[in-house]
Amino acid sequence: MTDSITDARPEPVSVFGKQYRGTSIGLLLIVSIVAFEAMSVVTAMPIVVESLDGLAYYAWPFSAFMVANLLGMVLAGELADKLGPTKPMLVGLVAFALGLLVAGTATTMVQLIVGRLVQGLGGGILIVVMYVLIGVSFPPSLHPRVFGLTAIGWVMPGLLGPVVAGSLAQHAHWRLVFLGLLPLVVLGTLLIVPGLRRAPSAAAAPGPVVTSNAYRGGTAPRWPYALLAGVGVVLLQVAGERLDPVAIPVALVGLVSVVVAVRRLLPVGVASAAAGLPAVVLMRGLAAGSFFAVDTLVPLTLSSVHGWSAVAAGLPLTFGALGWSGASWVQGRYPNLPRSVAVSTGMVAVGIASASMAVVAWVPGTAWVAFPAWIFGGIGMGLVMPSLSVLLLENSTDADRGRNSASLQISDALTSSLTIGFGGVLVAAATAGAFGMSTAIGVIDVAMVGIAVVGVLVAPRLRRRAAP
Incomplete structure (x- = not known):
């Protein structure tokens, strides 16, 4: 009798157990490759475009990647x-x-x-399919640990990516920034293929399940709206850079394009923070938009306002990456932590970090505050992002996991593009002499505090499902 009870007891599982080891390592490597590419290209791009005599078209490689990235997510x-x-x-x-x-x-x-177009398409596909693969390959009890693991995949690229890319571009050749990642892509593919073979196919999955969080347009293709959203964001960026009368109609066309596209790309109820999936998707945009808009300005704040060198001004970002990875590890170790509580706590941390950076921008002699502030902000994001990923899978079925994962990533990408673009407009105006740089940066920081506060208010609705 004792033996039968012992045999029935479930064995403890780990993301690096025999059944999941290859898939986990493959996911970690693929995330690291995508992260390293994102971190390194920004560093190397000035040298790249100069060597190709394309300084006048500096923004196009980034815009092309972003538009194709949105398309890849939807597809x-x-x-x-x-x-x-x-x-x-x-x-x-x-x-x-x-x-x-x-x-x-x-x-x-x-x-x-x-x-960059082809890269963006592939990157958009990978980031969404990774969510689907996690959903079908790992039991729900392991989802927090898997997402904590993938978050850690951003740590080394965040620490080493800019340094390695800058060294390669300056002392070897910028081509190695791209070509040097190819062997790692091959290795990641070889590691993840066994896990893909075990993943259920569409034929093995249950039939379509009608959920309470429907999308406008039903099952009609959404890729044209992804293109429309990408074009709209590019038009808004162009308008922000012009600072002339032509910018107004260009910005209006871009804004209308984004609004029309978002209504088809995101679930019904996102704008009103409807309980369940819509609140999860909205929260992802609020978190990413508020954090990354300030994140891009941390080095500028320290270099332009306080006179720090480029290397020293970038150090707080490294500390932020460490805080993010540490909090993500905690999320994985304590999978029963209430997700809505973790998200609200994380958004409070992001808001405090953003407010602290506003102080750094406005008050002389406070540059040192950037270090604890951005560690705090990183911890906040480490609490928020894995929690939202777990909640997404809890609110999805086999019939809509891919579409919901795409919506989460689209919310992240679009909101970040808009808030970063808003920051770019104010920085450009400050550069033109409309007001001081510290004023521009401080206003952006305070605005992102407001977005973080909205996130705190939305957090209690994450776990409540909308009534059928």
């Missing part, structure tokens, strides 16, 4: 729901590798932009 969500994660994951890996190859061998700006 991945639809394909993963229909076909399962295996084929879309392989397509994303091939596209990302091909983009690296095209960009790394570029001899003209046109080829570089094409490479």
Whole structure:
């Protein structure tokens, strides 16, 4: 009798247990590759465009990546729901590798932009399909640990990416920033393929399940709206850079494009923070938008306002990455931590960090505050992001996991683009002499505090499901 009871007892599982080890390592490596590419390209791009005589088109490689990234997210969500994660994951890996190859061998700006387009498409597919793969390959009890693991995948790229990329671009060749990642993509593919083989296909998944969080347009293709959203964000960026009468109609067209697209790309009820999935998707945008808008300005604050060197001004970002990874690890170790409480606590931390950076911008002699502030902000995001990922899967079924994952990433990307663009407009106006740089940066920081406060108010609605 004792033996039968012992046999029935579930064995403890780990993300690095025999069944999950290859998938976990493959996911970690792929996340690290995408993160390193994101961190390193920004550092190397000035040298890249100068060598290709394309300084006048400096923003185009970034805009091309962003538009294709949105398209890849939507396509991945639809394909993963229909076909399962295996084929879309392989397509994303091939596209990302091909983009690296095209960009790394570029001899003209046109080829570089094409490479970034293909990279963006592959990256958008990968980030969404990873959510689907986690949902079908790991039991719910392991989801917090898996998302904590993927968050840690951003740590080393955050610490080493800018340094390595800058050294390669300056002392070796900028092409290595792209081509040097290709062997890692191949290795990540080899590690993750066994896990993909075990993942259920669309044929093995249950039939469609009608959820209470419907999308406008039903099951109609959404990729045209992804393109519309990308074009709208680019138009808003162009308008912000012009600072002339033409900027007004361009900004209006961009804003209308984004609003029309968002209504089709995100679940019904996001604007009103409806309970369940809509609140989760909205919260992802609030968290990413408030944090990254300030994050991009931390080095500028310390260098322009306090006169720090470029290297010293970037150090708080490293401390923020450490805080993020530490909090994500805690999330994984304590999977029963109430998710809505973790998210509200994290948003409070982001708000305090943003307010502290406003003080750094306005008060002389407070530059040192950037270090504890951004550790605190990183801890906040480490609490928020894995929690929202877990809640997304809890609010999804096999029939809509891909579409919901795409919505989460789209909310993140669009809101971050808009808040960072808002910051860019104020910084450009300050550069033109409209007001002081410290004023511009401080206003942006305070505005992001307001967004963080909205996030705290929305957090209690994360776990409540909308009534059918």
